[in-house]
Amino acid sequence: MAQLTTSDLIAIRRHLHEYPELAMQEVNTHQYLLSVIKKFNQANLEIRELKELPTALLVYVHGSDPKRTIGYRTDIDALPVTEQTGLPFSSKNPGVMHACGHDIHMTVALGVLNWFSEHQPKDNLIFFFQPAEESQNGGKVAYEKGVFTGKWRPDEFYGLHDNPNLPTGAIGCRMGTLFAGTTEVNVDLIGKSGHAAYPQDANDMVVAAAQFINQVQTIVSRSVNPIEGGVITFGKLEAGTIRNVIAGRARIEGTIRGLTQKMIEHIVMRLKQVANGVATSYGATVNIEFNQGGYLPVENNEALTKRLIAFAKQDPKTQFIETQPAMTGEDFGYLLSKIPGTMFWLGVDDDSPLHAPTLNPKESAIPKGIQSIIRFLEFRQQATD
Template identity: 70%
Template sequence: MTLTNEQLIQIRRHLHQIPELALHETQTHEYLLSVIKGFNQQFLEIRETPELPTALFVRVQGSNPQRTIGYRTDIDALPVEEKTGLPFKSQHPGVMHACGHDIHMTVALGVLNYFAENQPKDNLLFFFQPAEESDYGGKRAYEAGLFSGKWRPDEFYGLHDNPDLPAGAIGCRMGTLFAGTTEVNIDLKGKGGHAAYPQDANDTVVAAAALIMQVQTVISRSIDPIHSGVITLGKIRGGSIRNVIAGHTRIEGTIRGLTQKMIEKIDGRLQDICEGIGRSFNMDVRLGLNQGGYWPVENNPQLTKFFIDYMQKAPDVNFIETAPAMTGEDFGFLLAKFPGTMFWLGVDDDSQLHSATLTPDEAAIKRGVDAIIGFMNARMAK
């Protein structure tokens, strides 16, 4: 029996009450497993892995498979104290599904439940992924070799909820949906000293100021203005008191880019500037870059065209073409390894993602499930 709208909502509300942070989604894992074990098991194979203990893989055996279609949902939450006032609010203090991953999981369960009852033509692989918000669970799974043999998808799909779109609407675009992100850490090491004797010291605060000003030219003068990139240096820490020259200053920030090639170009220019500042001020300037799995979400042209064409023609789908977003998503790493598409599911809310008051419209769940089932059946008919 397929899940009803009321059952899907109850699943979502239970998941909303048990949010857990990256790589600690044990209660979520157990609940997902219990729900999936309640489905018809005739076509299902469930896999748990010691390499990524809170992850869950479910394979649906196709009747006449030509490919394996992957579907990924993220399962972790954020360190946010919930302020929605909902009767089913988070029971874990300081942790909340403030990015809507409870919606993501429920939609995935609805799609999986349908194909457990209605054997698909192609094989399907459902990946319930931990650690999207931090610690890049998709990259961890890939590098652990978990997508191999019959568990390797030929193409991969996934969604993210969007409070700016009407409930149940499907949003997508050709090209990049989400930017890639890179953490930036810069340490400048000079020589401290008395403020009255600057000639005997090597001031890292002055060097940091020069570095920050030069970084502002990277986007304006090194990146094609038709494309988009961002460098934000959001934190600087140096010195201990007003009359002592700082011998160490640390700068922290983030890079955002719409293609991996663009991010790598920004990385290179930033390295050049750090080396130049080091030489100019005769000090040690060390640049640390950490991208992890947060690569740009670059949708595959052929698969995304088919996806958009289907959603535009489906009579019960409200399709909206969307602009790229500068937010990050670690599904980008998997799309760099497997062709696929990421798309939006509208949840119509005044609060934004990562907000303590995010309250998605639950009417989106069943509409999302139905749209994805329709797409997958159309894809398998090709």
């Protein structure tokens, strides 16, 4: 296969969009990516499949005179969303959709890889097609399984996320945090059930849960620096079985979001303190558990991000937009906590937000994104440091 045309790229994207798969189930996606890559010029490519992470795929591009190894990551999983776009290439897998644009991500990565298969880079390149970004933190799993060791460890890592709020093909980035870190919170309150007419003989966990939720709201408003930001949201509360029985148990489920790991740890500490206070005040047992997994804040490396932004600003063919941090999560943050790198946005200009069943990114962003990334990687390889 020679250089992919825009028509080829759109056909690839539409195929990927039609057959989305959930985290760690991306079997057909993996096979399709592999079939496309095997059609590229193999002279400088080395394809690696992983027994320990079967749906992942890595491709090594041998450089002509390497001084470094540059990694590029794309995520490949979809979401449990029922598509409502009405497109002729809508998802054929019921209840599953590329509602976060990972079909765009994969297509851009294939376009960049295809270029460098035909035009050998100076530095080594590693392309990581990562499963399970939306759940099960595939980046963390890959790292902990030793995927990035020896020659397969990049010196620096890059990745993009599509953004419907930016113009088609624009590159958005910022110094510092691009995406917040996220931590799941589960709270179990245990008291004593009883008859509604005899509250003195019971220990009402609906009241205790209400008090816990109210107190937690003061953490962000009174314990967090307003210019740093943090979010605590409880999206689920379960208690009781019938109106005339006092609930002896309650469960609250929610999420913490923060722009730095330090902020997330601060909020976790305050939540534990509130839980202990409610337990004491209500004579209850309050168990609180946290699960962050690999969803650390996406904190861009200072030196590498300065270089990427400098390139984007001076490149006449790239529209650069400095963006604000987002409170959404992305598991690329885990890899950036281990390997220096930068994540950036690719504008896809759509009225629907990410994760919406009507998301329909502009496909014209694909060739623009590919060309900007190729130019940046070639620019990066000219650096001596």
